Amino acid sequence: MGLKSVRVVRVGHRYVRDYRTLTHLCLVSRALGAEAIYLEEVEKELQETVGEVNRTWGGDFAVVEGKWRRAFQDAKADGRAIVHLTMYGTPLQDDVADLRKHDSFLIAVGGPKVPGEVYRLADYNVAVTSQPHSEVAALAITIHELQEGEELKKVFGDYKLRIVPSAKGKRVEQKT
Numbered sequence: 001m002g003l004k005s006v007r008v009v010r011v012g013h014r015y016v017r018d019y020r021t022l023t024h025l026c027l028v029s030r031a032l033g034a035e036a037i038y039l040e041e042v043e044k045e046l047q048e049t050v051g052e053v054n055r056t057w058g059g060d061f062a063v064v065e066g067k068w069r070r071a072f073q074d075a076k077a078d079g080r081a082i083v084h085l086t087m088y089g090t091p092l093q094d095d096v097a098d099l100r101k102h103d104s105f106l107i108a109v110g111g112p113k114v115p116g117e118v119y120r121l122a123d124y125n126v127a128v129t130s131q132p133h134s135e136v137a138a139l140a141i142t143i144h145e146l147q148e149g150e151e152l153k154k155v156f157g158d159y160k161l162r163i164v165p166s167a168k169g170k171r172v173e174q175k176t
């Protein structure tokens with residue numbers, strides 16, 4: 001089974017400039033096989049951090065500056081299922097079988113404020129437990145469920161460094 005196509009959008013991060021959370025959203029999306037993340041504002045430092053991770057560890061994960069509405073419109077035009085993660089939604093475990101029928105997704109996560117329109121425009125409003133926690137954790141669990149664990153096996157092309165998994169210690173191979 002190959003990987004399903006996943007893109008991520010962060011809604012409304014303008015309200016809080018939380019660089020660390022945005023960086024974690026980017027790195028988790030990339031590591032778990034997503035193709036791109038859409039952010040309403042992309043600071044140069046974030047673009048450089050993700051670019052450096054791509055150059056070192058491979059792949060071509062993209063950070064795209066754009067409004068969430070545009071990302072939703074593009075997803076609808078592409079036939080991507082829009083999955084908005086919110087603690088108010090229906091439980092992931094109830095929706096997952098239906099979600100897995102789709103081949104491509106736009107996963108929307110929020111910051112402190114999510115406009116009501118997001119709930120209406122999303123195809124699914126999904127809760128990863130009905131407790132408040134983190135967009136990073138909710139995203140990781142959702143991708144893991146959608147990809148059924150295949151994302152853990154993703155091989156990143158065009159790397160400089162590659163970790164050789166090891167039960168003890170650190171082994172890193174440098175591409176010559």
Ligand SMILES: C[S@@+](CC[C@H](N)C(=O)[O-])C[C@H]1O[C@@H](n2cnc3c(N)ncnc32)[C@H](O)[C@@H]1O
Nearest residue numbers: 085086087109110127128129131133134135138
């Ligand atoms: C700081 S939380 C804001 C909590 C917000 N009251 C809500 O609607 O979930 C930021 C983001 O984390 C995600 N999130 C937090 N808890 C979640 C949960 N239990 N299930 C799914 N997503 C969650 C949502 O995407 C949310 O917009």
